[in-house]
Amino acid sequence: MVGSSRQKISLLFHRTRLKSRYIFSILVGLALGFALSLASVPLMGICDSSLSIPFSSSSDFSLHNGSFSLRDKFDPFRILNRQARSVADITLVDYGSKDYEPRIHPIQSAAIKPNNVNSKSAQVAAAAATTARPPPAPKIVRPRYIADELGIREKVLVAVLTETNHLNTFALFLNQTLQEHVNHLLFFIDAVVQDFPKGLQVVAIHDKRAYLKPFYVLKYLAEKLIKAYDWFLLVPDNTFIRGFKLHEFLSHISINQDLYMGQAFDDIHAVYCYFGSGIILSGTLLRKIYDELDWCTKNAYSQDLTDNIGRCVLKAAKLPCTNTASNYQFNAFVDYRFEFDTDIDKLAKSATFNQSLTVHPVQDLETMLKLQKYFNEVEINEMRQEITKYEETIESLSCYAPEGCGNIPWPPGAPAPFKPPTRFDVLRWDYFNETHIYLKTDSEVVDRLKQIDYEDVHEVIDHSVQQLQKKYGTDLQFKHLRNGYRQFDPTRGTHYILDLILIDKSSNEILKRAELMRPLGLVEIVPMPFVMETTKLFLILPIHSDEQSVALRFLSHANKTLFEHETSDKFELLLTHIVYTKQEYSQTQKWFEPLRSEINLIHQIRPKLTITYHTLLLPSTTIPHYSKPMYLxxxxxxxxxxxxxxxxxxxxxxxxxxFSSRCRLNIIENTQCFFPIAFYQYHPRIIARTHHLTDNSTIELHKFHGWFNSYAYDQIGLYMSDYLNLKKLISYHNISESSSNLYDLFIQLTDMHILRAPDQSLRVHYRPIQCDLTIQSSSIEYNRCLMQREKGLASRSQLAMIVIDNEPTKTKK
Structure with missing residues (x-):
């Protein structure tokens, strides 16, 4: 037992000694590593910056004949006190993109020269003041737009040299086909013309010498537009230009170079670019040409514009013509014997012709139109091939996605369908046929397709039939649409499912289902004029003689809500008493007394509020309700x-x-009118049958308390100037004011935008609606009145409950 205990003690002592060795070795290693790291810090500081010495002031180095001596110890913690280098000392070089190399320009302050006779003393005093107090930083004036500060320019300007008799033919065609693809289009002529097509920007050159015309164009571009564009294309008017390809081509070329691009004239070794096929000049090259314009005009001894322009470029920049830049080639088709009808079949097989940016010369406008149609088809086919290629790539890469192969949303490339988080967010499907749509809203069972919906449905049907005929042959003919389903997904577009009945040669009916997707296009921000919330709002409140108590309720509620934040400079209420007889007109002051007393109480609380009184005498009591806003x-x-x-x-x-602030923002002068859809209350007694209604002074926004009345147009927001313009159009077209309301007249006669949407801030109390065909001469207005009277009483479920409650009573009787 003793021996065994000794062995255990010795083993324990041995293990403890081994652990102490390990711990000792670890501590030694840490100490050495820490010492070496401190020793290497100054050497790292020397390598880090040559502008600062990372040693302490007590260090003293001497280099004599390659010897190196250290007289004093250096401070290894000097690195902590090192001053940071200035950003201006760092040179940023982006070798990947030389065109956009960032540079920091230090601000140069102007030196002030002393005017004192004793200049040396003034300089010493200035130096002492500088060391004592740093000079104030100069004020930096930044431009208004960030594009000016960054030097962002538009892509391309096209300058077309044309003639007066070509403005309505070649020039008009180029303007219509290029204006969507280029940033600016100018037409230069040699005479002053007042009558030319709308939309053309024409510049007159007062010189009849045709060989000097390009230099006037270059001077105009260099003096007025050189800072706004990267590229300038010079071309005659009888040259066809593919605008889409031109923009795509220039988007791939670096802008930081002098470029004289086109097709070499006659010979591939020629140094001049042929003017007929178009000449592309960079902005940097145009600056150099502008400096040599005097020499160019004096040495323009040729009648050929190609020679004159090329000689000027050669003098200014010593550049020959080139048709390649950034590995992209400028292709132009030049053939003076070109005839579209005879040559297009052969040229269509040529890849060079299909990739041409310009075609010259074009003899007539008809050939221009044919070329436009042909190249549009070429571009559409290229896009379809690219789309097919992208779809195949997406399908092949889907195997690497978490969902696995083939589990990608249809069609490929479109966003995934919307997944509703709750049952209230499920997107609805609309069922339709060729003429009607069913259950479009919760309150409509069936409705005829509107014009825009009709065109949409039949376009989808025609496209489906074309695709089915491509797949199964042209023997299948469309008979009718059995079922149609449509769903709008805000994340991807409109989804269609069609059940089509087709017939073959034997008149057998074949049912085919087609599924289509109309994807959403690019989101475009529509620019709108600037509006402010500080614009003064005039609220016109027409009051009939029997509506005095209703007006008091309006004032009581408005005092709690509308009048709270309004002042006289931003708001004015115009109380207007509507009368029909002279007797009523004479009693109007007495009629206003209850309202005045209520308004006096309001003025005690809100003294800055402005309320005025007016009286309007209408000529007849048979004036329809929808025409009264015009009289107001x-x-x-x-x-x-x-x-x-x-x-x-x-x-x-x-x-x-x-509501008042929203009204100021939604009404834009000469641009937009505001017709909000108010929430109309149901009959209070019917509401009280199913819901507890204690106070009828307030209206609760609930489906059993009311509805958004889209058939009423009595809430109107507009500018007076817009009404005056509409009034001129009404008199010009000889339209009766009682035939339509203001909403319909703005829609029919003007191109103003009408903003119409439900607004929960407008809640209308219930009142009985009376429809009289003798007063409401318009059948449209009469039908709207009937719909308001029918739907404004209560909801369908509430009316059904009333019918059910009254059934036992009827049976007993």
Whole structure:
């Protein structure tokens, strides 16, 4: 037992000694590593920057004949006190893209020369002041737009040399086909012309010498437009230009170079670019040409524009013509014997012709149109081939995706379908046939397809039939559409499923299902004029003689909401008493007394609020309801300025406080009118049958309390100037004011945008609706009135409950 215990003790001592060795070796290693790292810090500092010495002030180095001596110890912690290098000391070089090399330009402050006689003392004093207090940083004035600061320019400007008699033919064609693809298009002629097609930008050159015309063009471009564009294309008007290919070609070429590009004249070794096929000049080259324009005009002894331009470029930049830049080639087709009808079949097989940017010369406008149609088909086929290639690539790469091979959304390249997070977000499908659409909204069972929907459906049907005929042969003919389904997905587009009935030669019916997707295009931001929330709003409130209590309720509610943030410089309420007889007109002051007392109480709380009183005498009691806003605007035409912002409503409405600001933003002068859809209350007694209704002064936004009445157009927001312009059009077209409402007249006679959407800030109390065909002469307005009376009573479920409750009573009787 003793021996065994000794062995255990010795073994334990041996293990402890081994552990102490390991720990000792680790500590020694850490100490050596720490010492070596501190020793190597100064050497790293020497390599890091040659502008600063990373040693302490007590260090002293001497280099004599290659010897190196250290007289004093250096401070290894000097690296902590090292000053950071300035950003201006760092040179950024981007070898991958030399065109956009970032540079930091230090601000140069102008030196101030002293005017004192004792200049040396002034300099010493200035130096002492400089060392004592740093000079203030100079004020940096930045441009208004970031594009000016960064030097961002447009892509290309096309300068066309044309003649006066070609403005309505060749020039008009080039303007219509190129304006969507180039940034600017100018037409230069040698005479002043007042009558030319709309949309053309024509520049007149007052010199009849044709051989000097290009130099006038170059001078005009260099003096006025050189800072705005990267590339300039000079071309005659009888040259066909492929605008889409031109923009695509120039997008791949570096802008930081002098470029004189085109097709060499006559010989591949020629140094001049042929003017007929088009000449591309870079902005940097145009600057050099501008400096030598005097020499160019004096030495323009040839009548050939190609020679004159080429000689000028050779003098200014010593550049020959080139047709290649950045590995992209400029292709032009030049053939003076070219005839489209006879040569196009042969040329269509040529890849060089299909890749041409320009075609010269074109003898007539008909050939221009044929070339445009041909190259459009070529570009469409190229796009289809690229789309097919991309689809194959997407399908092959889908095997590397987490979903696995083939599990990609259809069609390839489109975003995945929207996945609703809850059942309330499920996208609805619309069922349709060739003439009608079913269950488009919750309140409509069936409705005829509108013109835009009709064209959409039949375009989809025609495309489906064409694809089926390509696959199964042209013997199949379309008979009719059995079922059609449409779903709009805001993330990808409109999805269609069609069940088509086709017939073959034997008149046998064949059912085929087609699935189509109309993807969303590029999102475009529509520019709108600038509007402010500080514009003064004139709220016109027409009140009939029997609506005095309703107007008091309106004022009481508006005092809690609408009047809270409004002042006299931003808001004015125009109370307008509507009368039909002279007797009523004479009693209008007395009629306003209850309203005045209520307004006086409001003024005690809100003294900055402006409320005015007016009386409008209408000529007849048979004036329809939808025509009264025109009489109101005619009445206030002399009282308000032409740029007054107006909103017309009725006393039955409750307006929330946020509506006034939204009204100011939604109404844009000469651009947009505002016709909001208000929330109309159901009959209060019917609401009380199913829901507890304690106070009828407020309207709850609930489907059993009311509905958004899209058949009413009595909430109107517009500028007075827009109404005056509409009034001129009404008199010009000899339209009766009682035939339509303001909404329909703006739609029919103007091109203004109409903003119409539900607005929960407008809630209208229930009132009985009376429809009289003798007063409402328009059948459209009469039908709208009937729909309001039918749907404005209660919801279908509430009416059904009333019918069910009354059934036992009827059976007992």
């Amino acid at each position: 605007l005619e009445f206030f035409q002399a009282k308000l300025r032409t740029n007054a912002l107006i909103f017309i409503t009725n006393p039955y409405v409750d307006i929330d406080s946020d």
